[in-house]
Every structure is written in C-alpha cells, then in structure tokens.
Amino acid sequence: MRTDGLSINLATVRQQWNLVEAVEACARHGIKAVDPWRDQVAAVGLDVAVRAIKDNGMQVSGYCRGGMFPAADAAGRQAAIDDNKRAIDEAAALGAQCLVLVVGGLPAGSRDIGAARRMVADGLAAVLPHARASKMPLAIEPLHPMYAGDRACVNTLKQALDLAETLGDDVGVAIDTYHVWWDPELEAQIARAGRARRIFGYHICDWLVPTKDLLLDRGMMGDGVIDFQRVRGWIEQAGYTGLTEVEIFSAANWWTKPGDEVLRTVIERYNATL
Amino acid sequence: MRTDGLSINLATVRQQWNLVEAVEACARHGIKAVDPWRDQVAAVGLDVAVRAIKDNGMQVSGYCRGGMFPAADAAGRQAAIDDNKRAIDEAAALGAQCLVLVVGGLPAGSRDIGAARRMVADGLAAVLPHARASKMPLAIEPLHPMYAGDRACVNTLKQALDLAETLGDDVGVAIDTYHVWWDPELEAQIARAGRARRIFGYHICDWLVPTKDLLLDRGMMGDGVIDFQRVRGWIEQAGYTGLTEVEIFSAANWWTKPGDEVLRTVIERYNATL
Numbered sequence: 001m002r003t004d005g006l007s008i009n010l011a012t013v014r015q016q017w018n019l020v021e022a023v024e025a026c027a028r029h030g031i032k033a034v035d036p037w038r039d040q041v042a043a044v045g046l047d048v049a050v051r052a053i054k055d056n057g058m059q060v061s062g063y064c065r066g067g068m069f070p071a072a073d074a075a076g077r078q079a080a081i082d083d084n085k086r087a088i089d090e091a092a093a094l095g096a097q098c099l100v101l102v103v104g105g106l107p108a109g110s111r112d113i114g115a116a117r118r119m120v121a122d123g124l125a126a127v128l129p130h131a132r133a134s135k136m137p138l139a140i141e142p143l144h145p146m147y148a149g150d151r152a153c154v155n156t157l158k159q160a161l162d163l164a165e166t167l168g169d170d171v172g173v174a175i176d177t178y179h180v181w182w183d184p185e186l187e188a189q190i191a192r193a194g195r196a197r198r199i200f201g202y203h204i205c206d207w208l209v210p211t212k213d214l215l216l217d218r219g220m221m222g223d224g225v226i227d228f229q230r231v232r233g234w235i236e237q238a239g240y241t242g243l244t245e246v247e248i249f250s251a252a253n254w255w256t257k258p259g260d261e262v263l264r265t266v267i268e269r270y271n272a273t274l
Numbered sequence: 275m276r277t278d279g280l281s282i283n284l285a286t287v288r289q290q291w292n293l294v295e296a297v298e299a300c301a302r303h304g305i306k307a308v309d310p311w312r313d314q315v316a317a318v319g320l321d322v323a324v325r326a327i328k329d330n331g332m333q334v335s336g337y338c339r340g341g342m343f344p345a346a347d348a349a350g351r352q353a354a355i356d357d358n359k360r361a362i363d364e365a366a367a368l369g370a371q372c373l374v375l376v377v378g379g380l381p382a383g384s385r386d387i388g389a390a391r392r393m394v395a396d397g398l399a400a401v402l403p404h405a406r407a408s409k410m411p412l413a414i415e416p417l418h419p420m421y422a423g424d425r426a427c428v429n430t431l432k433q434a435l436d437l438a439e440t441l442g443d444d445v446g447v448a449i450d451t452y453h454v455w456w457d458p459e460l461e462a463q464i465a466r467a468g469r470a471r472r473i474f475g476y477h478i479c480d481w482l483v484p485t486k487d488l489l490l491d492r493g494m495m496g497d498g499v500i501d502f503q504r505v506r507g508w509i510e511q512a513g514y515t516g517l518t519e520v521e522i523f524s525a526a527n528w529w530t531k532p533g534d535e536v537l538r539t540v541i542e543r544y545n546a547t548l
Contacts, residue, residue: 106499111499112501113455113456113499144419145419145420146419146485148456149456149485149498149499153456156458182419182422182423183429184429184430209379210424210488214420224423225423227386
C-alpha cells in the first residue's frame with residue numbers, strides 16, 4: 001500500500017512512544033514524514049529530536065504548535081509572543097515545513113471573543129518578522145467552534161484566510177477535516193485558499209457519531225461521517241500537492257492500542273481515502 | 275425582579291416536572307411564557323396541555339420541535355414531512371408563536387452532508403404550504419457545528435437565513451446564543467435577520483468552559499463565557515421585540531436541582547443580562 005504523501009502527526013501515537021520511538025516506527029512502516037509536538041520534542045531534547053528525524057530521512061510536515069496568543073494582561077501576551085519565537089526556532093531546527101498555530105481562546109475571566117480575536121491578530125503580527133527571518137511559514141489552524149472558548153477563537157477557514165490576508169505573505173492555513181468538515185462554505189474557502197497559495201497543511205481525522213468527548217474522541221478515517229474523497233478532491237483542485245497528515249486524539253480507542261497496529265490502520269485508511 | 279419578556283423552554287425543567295406542573299410553577303414565579311416540547315405535550319395529552327397553558331395565561335414563544343427531515347429513503351423523508359405537519363397542528367392548537375425546527379443531521383450510513391442539506395430544503399418546502407395555511411411561522415434553529423452529524427446540518431445563522439430566503443415569507447430563524455456565540459459573522463447576520471424580519475425566536479443559554487458533554491452540559495447565563503449583553507444589544511438593534519427564551523439542558527447540574535430553585539435562578543440571571 002502507498003505511504004507516499006502520508007505524514008503522521010505524532011500526537012496520534014503519543015501514548016505509545018516517545019518521539020524517537022515514534023519516528024523509528026514510522027520509518028519501519030515506510031512512512032516518510034511526521035509532525036511532532038513541542039512537548040514530545042522537549043521530552044527527548046531538541047538535538048535528539050533533530051537527529052532522529054534526519055537519521056530516519058523524515059520530512060516534517062509541520063510543527064505543533066505555536067499560537068495561544070490571548071492573555072489577560074500585556075505581560076501574558078508578551079510571554080506568548082516570546083514563546084512563539086522559540087517555537088519558530090525549534091521548527092526551523094527540525095526543518096518543519098510550517099509552524100502550526102492553535103491561536104488560543106478567551107483569556108481567563110473574559111467573555112470578549114472579539115478582543116481575543118484582536119489579540120490573536122496582534123500576536124501574529126508581532127511574531128511574523130521573526131518567522132520571516134527564519135523562513136518559517138505560519139499555518140493558522142481554524143479549530144472547530146466547540147473550542148472557541150478555551151483553545152482557538154479562529155473557527156472557520158474563511159476567518160483564518162481573512163486573518164492571513166491582513167498579515168500578508170508567509171501566513172497561511174492548516175486545514176484539518178475534523179475542524180472544518182461541517183462548514184457550508186468549505187468548498188468555496190478551500191478554493192480561495194488554493195488561489196491565494198495559502199494551504200500550508202492538510203490534516204485528516206474523522207468525526208465520530210456519537211462523539212463522546214470534546215477533545216479526545218476523534219476518529220480514524222472511515223469510522224465517522226466525513227467524506228474524505230470529496231474534501232481531498234477540493235484540496236487537489238485547489239492545487240495543493242503537499243503532505244497529508246493524520247492527526248487523531250483518541251484516549252479511549254487508538255491511544256490504547258499498540259502503536260504498530262495504529263500505524264498499519266492509518267496506512268490502510270489513508271489508501272482508502274485516496 | 276422583572277419577568278416580562280421572559281419565556282421558559284420547558285426542557286429546562288423537564289426532569290423536575292411534567293408540562294402541567296411546569297406551567298403552574300412558571301405562573302407561580304410570575305413567568306408568562308413557555309416553550310413546550312412535543313414529548314412533554316404527548317405525556318399529558320394535547321388537550322390538557324392547551325388547557326394548562328390557557329388557564330395560566332401563558333404565551334407560547336415557540337413549540338419544540340419540528341425538523342429532522344433527512345432520511346435514508348423516500349419513505350423516511352415522507353414520514354418526516356407528515357410528522358412535521360402534525361407538529362404544525364399541535365403548535366397551532368397551543369397558540370405557539372412559531373414551530374422551532376431542528377433540521378436533522380446525516381441519515382444513517384451517509385457521509386453526504388450536502389445531500390442532507392438538500393433534503394432539509396426539500397422537506398421545508400414540502401411542509402411550508404401547511405404551515406402557511408395554519409398561520410404557523412417556521413423558525414429554523416441553526417445548531418452548533420458539533421451537531422452537524424446527528425442533529426442539524428444547518429450550523430450557522432448565515433446558512434439558516436440563506437435557506438429561509440430561498441423559501442420566502444413565513445420562514446425565519448430561532449437564534450440560540452449557545453449555538454451561535456462563537457460565529458465571527460454573528461453581529462452581521464443578526465442585523466441581516468432583523469432587516470429581513472426573520473428573527474422568530476431568541477434563546478439564551480451559556481457555553482461552559484470546560485463543556486463536559488456535547489448535549490447535556492449547557493450553562494445558566496453567567497456561568498460560562500457568552501457576553502449576553504452584547505448579543506442582546508445586537509438583537510435589539512435588529513428590531514427584535516419578542517420574548518427571550520431560556521433553554522438549558524443540564525443533566526449533571528440544573529436538572530438535579532429543585533425546579534423552583536432553577537426558576538428563581540433563571541429570573542435572577544435573566545435580569546442580570548438585561
């Protein structure tokens with residue numbers, strides 16, 4: 001079965017393996033790209049992570065994650081900006097194709113989502129010069145509206161693209177089917193993103209019915225209700241030729257299974273969506 | 275404290291009282307409007323429900339609910355249309371100001387949300403003549419995108435208004451803060467709905483952080499992150515002068531408390547949002 005074009009977001013096997021073990025497992029399965037998380041890199045050390053990725057000939061489809069810009073006070077917002085600059089440096093060291101941004105939700109105690117959105121725009125503008133100097137594209141990931149309060153107040157592809165356009169080049173989007181599949185404007189906005197050459201990442205993950213947990217009950221492709229072939233068609237039509245990254249948070253199911261079984265299943269289902 | 279303009283969606287006290295008890299309790303608390311659910315009406319019988327509402331001088335801000343149009347086959351879709359006509363008749367008997375529509379999600383086994391959306395439009399068109407003959411306005415309630423798979427494939431106010439416009443007069447929207455608070459286009463779409471005189475209902479319910487259950491962990495106003503005064507301002511600016519309906523599904527919290535305590539709290543929080 002094909003593994004070309006496939007990338008594994010290492011959150012998918014975060015309970016089974018550390019970063020080095022996960023990278024080696026991907027290599028064993030013929031997978032040639034990964035997207036690691038910052039805590040996974042920190043757990044083994046950046047140098048060890050870089051070496052594991054280089055030694056195994058892995059591409060890095062993205063680095064998870066920057067963002068989390070809103071904060072209750074200016075010091076908190078500056079700390080977020082500084083932390084994003086460090087994330088950019090790590091992403092560059094890893095050779096990542098982009099830094100994935102989960103922009104953040106409402107600051108504690110706030111009910112002002114408009115203000116949070118302005119903090120996101122300001123934070124992005126503040127880190128963009130460093131990203132450009134580091135030649136690190138920033139990929140805004142619109143998250144499902146159910147995360148608007150606590151994780152990301154950018155909740156549609158249209159909103160992410162509007163934001164990217166105000167910032168200029170080197171800012172694009174990571175499109176994750178889990179977050180955007182429901183959007184009545186999805187086809188039109190994917191086409192728009194393609195015309196603007198702003199699709200920096202494409203992630204796949206299924207929406208289960210029922211979904212039993214807001215964060216950790218995401219589905220393997222084919223187990224839910226998303227029409228991957230249709231969305232893939234729109235993505236290809238939009239001119240995206242990059243990697244397809246599988247990212248599944250699944251506390252009660254996939255995180256409990258042997259990592260090799262998860263990777264085998266990912267490869268099977270990836271082929272079924274092609 | 276004020277109770278004028280306040281309506282209680284009877285799902286809010288569905289575990290405490292049957293319809294007659296709930297209506298009498300609302301009257302005791304000085305509340306002059308309710309929105310009953312079909313199963314609550316069926317449990318006591320339509321005639322008994324009508325009498326309880328009339329005897330207590332209640333307005334009926336809406337009737338929950340019609341919709342659920344998509345089905346795997348034509349017979350299922352026709353059954354849904356027939357059932358919606360019965361719902362319209364019941365709503366008319368109750369003197370409801372509108373029939374609230376939760377339009378339905380994907381039919382079992384389907385991954386085609388576009389097809390489901392077309393079934394919704396077709397179903398609405400099929401019941402509209404009966405609604406008009408019964409002088410019963412139809413209020414499409416856009417549901418939060420996390421229900422797109424199983425409950426409602428109309429997920430934004432814009433989408434609901436686009437649909438209403440294709441159908442013509444007598445079709446509008448029920449705007450529930452819980453479902454739409456996250457939408458970056460909310461202010462603009464409320465204004466649009468007002469210009470088109472299509473706001474048939476305004477429901478309030480808070481979004482809790484964290485939300486522990488996708489269906490039954492909704493919050494009392496003030497306990498979550500929604501800025502009710504801001505949204506109320508937009509609603510008033512849009513010219514809406516109708517009732518404000520409190521609708522809270524809360525299995526682990528409010529449904530476990532004495533109904534009188536729930537109603538007292540609703541009245542306090544309603545006043546705080548004015």
